[in-house]
Amino acid sequence: METIETMKPAKAEILKKAKSYVTALFEEKLPRQLVYHSLKHTAAVVKEAKALGEASQLGDADLEALVLAAWFHDTGYTEVYDGHEYRSMEMAQQWLTEQGYPADRIAVIKDVIRATHRDEAAETELQELMVDADMSSMGREDFFSNAELLRAEWETMLGKCYSNTEWAETQLNFLLAAKFHTDAAKDRYKDQFKDNIKQQRKLLKKTEKKVKKKEEESTGTFAEPKRGIETMFRTMYSNHMKLSDMADKKANMMISLNAVLMSVIITYAGAKMGKTAALGSLFAKNPILGVPMGILLVTALGSVVTAILCAQPDVTSFKWLKRSPQIATNRRVNLLFFGNFSKLSLDDFQHGMTEIMREKDALYTNMVTDIYYLGDVLTRKYRLLRISYTIFMVGLILTALSFGIAMLYKA
Structure with a gap:
């Protein structure tokens, strides 16, 4: 009687140790990708x-072996992915041997773990129970959430x-073949299985309907466009309009600035011609100052001319040929632009607008052409x-340099 009472705590102790060991092992070494x-x-x-073991009325020794095998059956994942079951057997043997577990029972546990490999057959009751426990997810309510984790x-x-x-088909085929x-597993999981x-059949049909709808949208007319397009x-x-507006504002700024500079320079030049004026007297005494003023005037003129050309309205156009057959689908014609x-x-x-409203490709062609010509204008x-x-x-730099040279020359 004393022997039996001392054996039960010993069995409970080995299971607690196995749980602690596997928990610490997974927390330390299991790759985070294994979700x-x-x-x-x-x-x-x-x-x-x-x-399942209790439902099958296993003896204490066999139930303990089954639970130990369950704790160790995936420990091999800490070192290898494919074929992890065989590494799990080795790790279970090593740890159980260190705990002084009987060698014959270690061999039983290894055989139970081996049965979880896809190419191994479950022959004994313990092996069948282990495989059923490992695959119990397909008979539980959390099957679909676990399936998504496995997919990831x-x-x-x-x-x-x-x-x-594809995933819905794979899961349905798996359930139908599994x-x-x-008997304990069949009774426990049959209803949920x-x-x-x-539910998997319904999910597959729902997924197929969504795919079919997307295909119809992608091949439909442009009257029902894809939101991404x-x-x-x-x-x-929007970006083209903003960039065009920005270019015009910068050009207007250069026009205003250079116009002011040219007005000042022309005023100075007029003062130079008027010998009685104070500024004219200054230019008469220092004629070399006309060099930097001349440089500034020329560069300001060049700058304002190019800025005006930039801000000048530009309408892209094409040479229309009467013999061109298709107006809406002609890549050279943009019916969305007044030019x-x-x-x-x-x-x-x-006729061309009617074709555009009827055909998706025609509208795509014209919108792409419109964007191309907008980009062409922006480039210019x-x-x-x-x-x-x-x-x-460059004008400011040359003006500053020439003015400095003039000052040195005067000195």
Whole structure:
């Protein structure tokens, strides 16, 4: 009687030690990418293995072996992914040997873990119970949430990428082909297992409908456009308008600034011609000052001319040929821009707009063409604006240098 009482606490102690060891091992070494084969999964398998073992009325020794195998069955994941079961067997043997566990029982536990490998057959009752506990998720309510975790894990660890439809088909095929080995598992999971299959079928149909709807939207007319395309065109048009407005403001600033400079310089030049004026007397005494003033006048003139060209309205146009057959789909014609359609007759314009409203490709072509010509105008504006700023900058530098040289010459 004393022997039996001392054995039970010993069994409980080895299970507690195994739990502590595996928990610490997973927290320290299990890769974070393993979102499905985590400590939570192992704890769930241990719980199900214990429940199935008790339902099967296993003896204490076999129940203990089953629970220990459940704790260690995924420990190999800390070192290797594919074939982790065999590494789990080695790790279980090493730890149990250190605990002084009987060698014959260690061999039983290793055989139970081996059965969880996809290529190994479950032959004994313990092996079947272990496999059922490991696959118990397909008969539980958390099947679908666990399936998404497994999908994320496979994408990260194995590089397997599935579309929603492919994944739904994979899961349904898995459920239809799967089965529980023991009567205890069949009784425990049968109702939820059937319900999961039913829900997976519904999910697959729902996913297929979504895919079909997306395909119809992508091949439909532009009267029902994809939101992403609308957003793209809206953003591009907005950016082009902002850039054009910015270029015009910068050009107007250069026109105003250089106009003021030219007015001042011309005033000085007039003063130079008027010998009786004070400024004229100054230029008469220091004629070399006319050099920096002349440089500033010339560069200001060049800068203001290029700025005016930049701000000058520019309308892109094309040479319309009567023999051109398709107006709306002609890549050279932009019916959305007045510079193009104003060269057409009213009948041709109406015909072209009707084609655009009827055909998606025609509208795409015209919108892309419109953006292209807007970009062409912007390219010219910013090129002239850059030239204007460059001339102005060079003029200021040369004026400052020539003025400094004049001062040195005077000295």
